[in-house]
Amino acid sequence: MKFIVDNNVGRVVGPLRALGYDTLFINPVEDGLMVEIARQKGRTILTKDTGIFKRRLISSGEVPALYLVGDDWRQQLAQVVRELGLNSEPSFTRCMACNTPLDEATREQAEPHVPPYVFRTQESFLHCPGCGRYYWKGTHWHRIREGLERILDSGG
Ligand SMILES: [Zn+2]
Numbered sequence: 001m002k003f004i005v006d007n008n009v010g011r012v013v014g015p016l017r018a019l020g021y022d023t024l025f026i027n028p029v030e031d032g033l034m035v036e037i038a039r040q041k042g043r044t045i046l047t048k049d050t051g052i053f054k055r056r057l058i059s060s061g062e063v064p065a066l067y068l069v070g071d072d073w074r075q076q077l078a079q080v081v082r083e084l085g086l087n088s089e090p091s092f093t094r095c096m097a098c099n100t101p102l103d104e105a106t107r108e109q110a111e112p113h114v115p116p117y118v119f120r121t122q123e124s125f126l127h128c129p130g131c132g133r134y135y136w137k138g139t140h141w142h143r144i145r146e147g148l149e150r151i152l153d154s155g156g
Pocket of ligand 1: 095128129130132133
């Protein structure tokens with residue numbers, strides 16, 4: 001399942017990528033273009049704009065869209081996971097910042113880009129070929145995982 005996320009619910013973008021889902025976010029994006037991208041690329045629209053649901057492609061069901069309830073992004077994320085039956089365990093296969101699939105990086109590649117303490121204590125690193133960020137599997141990801149678990153537990 002792939003997503004395109006409307007500007008009004010952008011806080012769910014990073015967490016969905018952490019869960020491993022291909023999540024496109026263009027800011028700003030015009031409604032018509034967003035619907036067209038969703039149609040062409042088989043993406044589900046996430047939005048809290050009721051106007052989009054009046055469009056023929058959406059009301060006919062040709063392009064799937066989910067209306068996110070409320071203003072709290074944590075509850076919105078929990079809603080997406082629950083209603084679309086998503087995997088709720090982070091996979092960390094995709095850059096949270098730019099959506100590019102991550103590559104394994106060697107320690108030598110990572111060294112100039114991560115804090116010295118992190119380099120000394122972490123074994124494995126991932127690199128985003130899209131934006132150049134480095135990720136590591138230690139405390140960084142534990143924090144994200146625990147945060148997501150809390151949100152998903154309390155959001156239902
Ligand atoms: Zn990136």
